[in-house]
Amino acid sequence: MLQVNYIRENKEEVLERLSVKNFNQPELVEEIIHLDNQRKNTQSQADELLAKANAAAKQIGELMRNGKKDEAEAVKSETSNSKEAIKTLQEELSSIEHELYQKLVQLPNLPHHTVPKGKTPEENEVVLENGELPTLPAKALPHWELAAKYNIIDFELGVKITGAGFPVYKGKGAKMQRALINFFLSEAEKAGYEEMMVPLLVNEASGFGTGQLPDKEGQMYHVGLDNLYLIPTAEVPVTNLYRDVILKEEELPVKNCGYTPCFRREAGSYGAHVRGLNRLHQFDKVEIVQVVNPETSYEVLEEMSLHVQNLLQKLGLQYRVLRLCGGDMGFTSALTYDMEVYSAAQERWLEVSSVSNFETFQSNRLKLRYKGKEGKPQLPHTLNGSALALPRILASILENYQTENGIKVPECLVPFTGFDFID
RNA sequence: GGAGAGAUGUCAGAGUGGUCGAAUGAGCCAGCUUGGAAAGCUGGUGUACUGGCAACGGUACCGAGGGUUCGAAUCCCUCUUUCUCCGCCA
Numbered sequence: 001m002l003q004v005n006y007i008r009e010n011k012e013e014v015l016e017r018l019s020v021k022n023f024n025q026p027e028l029v030e031e032i033i034h035l036d037n038q039r040k041n042t043q044s045q046a047d048e049l050l051a052k053a054n055a056a057a058k059q060i061g062e063l064m065r066n067g068k069k070d071e072a073e074a075v076k077s078e079t080s081n082s083k084e085a086i087k088t089l090q091e092e093l094s095s096i097e098h099e100l101y102q103k104l105v106q107l108p109n110l111p112h113h114t115v116p117k118g119k120t121p122e123e124n125e126v127v128l129e130n131g132e133l134p135t136l137p138a139k140a141l142p143h144w145e146l147a148a149k150y151n152i153i154d155f156e157l158g159v160k161i162t163g164a165g166f167p168v169y170k171g172k173g174a175k176m177q178r179a180l181i182n183f184f185l186s187e188a189e190k191a192g193y194e195e196m197m198v199p200l201l202v203n204e205a206s207g208f209g210t211g212q213l214p215d216k217e218g219q220m221y222h223v224g225l226d227n228l229y230l231i232p233t234a235e236v237p238v239t240n241l242y243r244d245v246i247l248k249e250e251e252l253p254v255k256n257c258g259y260t261p262c263f264r265r266e267a268g269s270y271g272a273h274v275r276g277l278n279r280l281h282q283f284d285k286v287e288i289v290q291v292v293n294p295e296t297s298y299e300v301l302e303e304m305s306l307h308v309q310n311l312l313q314k315l316g317l318q319y320r321v322l323r324l325c326g327g328d329m330g331f332t333s334a335l336t337y338d339m340e341v342y343s344a345a346q347e348r349w350l351e352v353s354s355v356s357n358f359e360t361f362q363s364n365r366l367k368l369r370y371k372g373k374e375g376k377p378q379l380p381h382t383l384n385g386s387a388l389a390l391p392r393i394l395a396s397i398l399e400n401y402q403t404e405n406g407i408k409v410p411e412c413l414v415p416f417t418g419f420d421f422i423d
Numbered sequence: 424g425g426a427g428a429g430a431u432g433u434c435a436g437a438g439u440g441g442u443c444g445a446a447u448g449a450g451c452c453a454g455c456u457u458g459g460a461a462a463g464c465u466g467g468u469g470u471a472c473u474g475g476c477a478a479c480g481g482u483a484c485c486g487a488g489g490g491u492u493c494g495a496a497u498c499c500c501u502c503u504u505u506c507u508c509c510g511c512c513a
Contacts, residue, residue, distance in 0.1 A: 040472085043472065043483095044472095046482080047473070047474095047481055048481080051481055053493075054482090057492095057494040058441075060441080061442075061494070062442080073493095076494095077493085083492095
């Protein structure tokens with residue numbers, strides 16, 4: 001959520017930067033400023049009346065104590081008139097505040113100045129491409145065929161017990177999952193991230209805190225009976241650990257990581273791009289999250305990007321890094337790098353990670369602040385990234401490490417799997 | 424799931440209708456003291472909105488939301504949550 005004062009003081013700049021995200025609603029911005037003016041106005045009126053009422057109440061108390069009942073009664077009858085006015089103003093105020101909030105959450109985060117304009121994924125900027133594109137043997141198979149051939153993932157079985165997009169991993173397939181999770185967690189730990197194991201269901205307040213609500217309500221599974229949401233990413237519970245928290249400046253940077261399954265309804269997805277492991281309703285992911293001093297956040301973003309790249313390098317996967325254009329960026333992000341791995345068998349790039357700096361967009365909404373020894377609490381910057389999501393990594397490994405007789409296991413995983421070949 | 428008792432500042436803990444943003448103690452910060460430290464003494468020590476160049480004011484906040492009252496941390500209702508007992512259970 002953007003800060004109203006910033007919008008007010010930098011209206012032109014805000015409009016211009018929003019347009020990089022193809023968000024062109026100057027009237028919404030005007031309305032927000034207008035509502036904020038109304039808010040101030042109404043509040044100062046209410047405060048004034050309240051101040052009077054408080055003074056009168058004090059006076060009554062004093063008179064009563066001194067036994068001057070008649071005088072007290074006189075003051076009492078005067079003040080009771082203003083009661084209605086105060087109540088009306090307060091109701092007005094809370095409805096203005098509500099409306100202001102509703103408008104404010106419609107504004108996406110302002111993109112960083114390096115974010116390219118653009119509308120489609122094709123306009124993303126390739127920052128770096130690592131390694132040669134893999135060339136595969138003539139009879140190379142896509143991962144869903146490999147999965148069936150070696151009996152390590154059963155999509156049909158998942159359909160039977162739940163539905164499409166809920167695969168069953170079997171035998172070495174299941175072990176590969178565990179190995180990847182442990183590999184990612186141990187790399188994160190080496191990089192100084194403290195592991196958190198968090199709830200997989202979150203309440204409404206948490207959904208709002210990180211911005212999934214109200215924006216992406218339809219993308220989350222909802223447990224109606226208890227009004228809880230299944231997490232679409234560990235970002236939600238992990239970042240919400242710091243909701244309504246004032247950190248000490250020396251506690252920054254906060255570095256957390258966590259493994260969780262993720263649940264996404266993916267309403268509206270279809271076709272070949274959702275085949276196999278490409279898009280699932282339930283998948284596993286290790287997430288890294290940082291809360292940092294605003295001065296360092298872009299250095300930290302690079303550091304996180306390198307951490308992810310390092311994982312891909314260790315796995316021996318060819319990848320590229322994209323700086324997302326305004327139109328392809330998430331609602332809450334100021335700058336996002338996507339890491340993509342090339343699937344030779346599918347002849348397309350697969351997004352395997354997304355690393356973002358949210359600047360103060362999340363911390364503002366979360367009421368997450370930090371405080372130095374001097375001065376007021378301030379909003380820190382928050383960042384997060386997938387490090388990594390499993391399905392497409394597994395897909396890439398299966399496809400890019402396939403041989404005629406089976407699939408080689410990347411060396412860095414062998415200590416975690418206990419085997420080096422799937423056949 | 425049933426019954427009962429709680430939820431107060433960084434922490435402990437007092438406060439059952441007015442002078443309470445809140446006693447007291449601890450912690451923390453600054454100063455004094457000291458060769459240095461400890462102890463001791465003195466002062467300070469929440470957040471948000473808002474007025475003001477500032478000094479300094481106003482308003483709100485005692486788990487959350489409503490209500491009663493001229494006035495609520497204190498009374499009433501709902502919810503959340505913690506503890507104890509019973510039941511159930513990995």
